[in-house]
Amino acid sequence: MxxxxxxxxxxxxxxxxxxxxxxxxxxxxxxxxxxxxxxxxxxxxxxxxxxxxxxxxxxxxxxxxxxxxxxxxxxxGTSMVKSSKLYMLKDKLSNFKMKDDESIPEMFYRLQVIINYLKNLGEKVKDEDFSHNFLMCLPRFKILRTIIFRGGLKDITPNEVLGDVM
Incomplete structure (x- = not known):
C-alpha cells in the first residue's frame, strides 16, 4: 500500500x-x-x-x-494563565506609545510582537487594526496619518503602512 x-x-x-x-x-x-x-x-x-x-x-x-x-x-499555560496573558496583552496594546528614544521601525517591531502574542493566544487581530494602532502611536505625522486613513487600511498590510511612513 x-x-x-x-x-x-x-x-x-x-x-x-x-x-x-x-x-x-x-x-x-x-x-x-x-x-x-x-x-x-x-x-x-x-x-x-x-x-x-x-x-x-x-x-x-x-x-x-x-x-x-x-x-x-x-x-x-492553562486556560486561566492564557486568559490572564490575554488581558495583560490587551492592556499593553491599549496603552501602547512610542518611546522617546525609539525609532519608528523599533516601535513598529514592539507593536508587532504584542500583536503576534495576541494572535498566538487565539485573539483575532485584523491587519487594519494593527495598522491603525501603529499610525495612532506616531507622535508627529498627523497629515501623513490622515492621507493613509483616507486611502483605507483594508487593502494594505501593516508592513506597507510602515513603508509608506518611512
Missing amino acids: KMYLGSINDKVWDVVENEFVIIDPTNLTNNDKSNKQCNTMALNAIYNGIDSKVFEQINDLKKASEVWVRLEETYG
Whole structure:
C-alpha cells in the first residue's frame, strides 16, 4: 500500500494529539507498530526544535502526546494563565506609545510582537487594526496619518503602512 506524505504527517500528528495505548508489548499489531514509529518521529521532531534546557524538562517522557502536553502547559499555560496573558496583552496594546528614544521601525517591531502574542493566544487581530494602532502611536505625522486613513487600511498590510511612513 502506497502512503503519501500528507497521511504520514497526519498520523504523526495524531500520536502527538492523542494518547495511544499498546495493550500487549510482546505481540504488537500493525497499528501498534505504526503508532510507535510515528511516536518516535514526533519525538525526534520535537527534540530537534528545542534547546537543551527545554529538553531537560521533558526527557523523562516517552510519548509525544505527553511531551506536547507538558510543553503546552509550560509555555502556553492553562486556560486561566492564557486568559490572564490575554488581558495583560490587551492592556499593553491599549496603552501602547512610542518611546522617546525609539525609532519608528523599533516601535513598529514592539507593536508587532504584542500583536503576534495576541494572535498566538487565539485573539483575532485584523491587519487594519494593527495598522491603525501603529499610525495612532506616531507622535508627529498627523497629515501623513490622515492621507493613509483616507486611502483605507483594508487593502494594505501593516508592513506597507510602515513603508509608506518611512
